[in-house]
Amino acid sequence: MTQTLPAPAPTGPHAGPMRRTAVVAGVLYLVTFVTSVPTLALYGPLKGDAGFVLGAGDTTGVVWGALLEVALAVACVGTAVVLFPVVRRQSETAALGFLASRVVEAGLILVGVVSVLSVLALRDDVAGTGGADADALVATGSALVAVHDGTFLLGQSLMPVLSALCLGSAVYRAGLVPRVIPVVGLAGAPLLLASDIAVACGVHEQGTALAGLAALPIAAWELAFGIWLVVRGFRPSPVLG
Template identity: 30%
Template sequence: MDSNRKTAIIVGILFITATVAYSLGVILLEPILRASDYLTMASENENTMIIGSFLVLIDAVAVAGIGIMIYPVLKKHSGSLALGYAGARIAEGVLFTINVIAILTLLALAQDLAKAGYPDTAYYQTFGTVLLAAGDLAFLFGFAVAFTISALILNYLLYRSKLVPRWLSGWGFIGAALLWVYYLLQPFNIYLLGILFVPIAMQEMVFAVWLIVKGFDPDAIDTEPSGTV
């Protein structure tokens, strides 16, 4: 098995790992963080908060790993775009890590509130609101900006280089564009807007399985790029 084949398998596994870890983390954390009494919920569900945060951290490491692992393959076709993709994925990982730090700080705050016997909660509520907002903002930039930009770069470069079938990379590019539309329209609370998440979510899993089973097209890898843009 050559290095490019190994890279494809690792990248595919990392895509699946990131998606599964993120999904499970959100399932565990969202009911607590979105509750009206989130500080009480957090203090009463310490293990759930820790496990959910750990899963989001796994996602952060996995997405950064994707950018690093696939860089040597992509740079053969465009050094600048490959670097941009790796940078965007690393930034995404950093932002998700900031989100985890905010969540764990919120947990510490909730535990302190519980130990104090739930006195006047104005201070705790204010600090908790700030932590929630900081975590949400980091997550928003990680997903709406870093992830979306990285997906556009990756699928554009895959389409141009033919490292995978063009129907697959074209699907990913359109899915990433639709995700951007989702975030642009989100303030308008349009019904069923969440369906715009589906194309890129499905494409990433098909892409991951493709890399694990078939890998990159060896002919495309060996083809000299026409430029460095």
């Protein structure tokens, strides 16, 4: 039986810098994964109780969720900045598309964080002044939560579709990682896009099992890509020179 051995690490004058690039990009991808997964649970008190703005529930998890999302936004931009020179050697269009999608994703995440911090500020004002119009405060808080939901749909759900299409296609053509990894992302992109459209049209809601299943392939592609870059680095490719 013939045993297939793993591809050797890149050699030549660029091997050292490219290995460092792969490790940094991989770590940043893993950071995006670690910082994005817990936020849904941490925002539970905020999303699950309209009276949160009036003082119901604990703020600790919500504060940590906001901090994690700031770290997520920074890591998103970091992945694009680090990988841009590598992807550009394969396709400048794909590199620009990937960079743009990650920057837009980070911007939308930060808009969502601002809406969360605004709810916390309203809550502090209520605690300090006693609040006069509870209905108005609840309506304002609900509107700010809706803003966060919208930024999540566009930023953390739609933009990863564009990122997977741009980065995945370039990585697949260059063979920088095993092709099964970008194939998962490329296959999952239309599935998540369809789910995003369904959420926007009211067919199903964010956070449901159906929406979660639609996001799994993209999550798997990003996680596998990050792990591979950290452990193995880029495969030898003409793109690396």
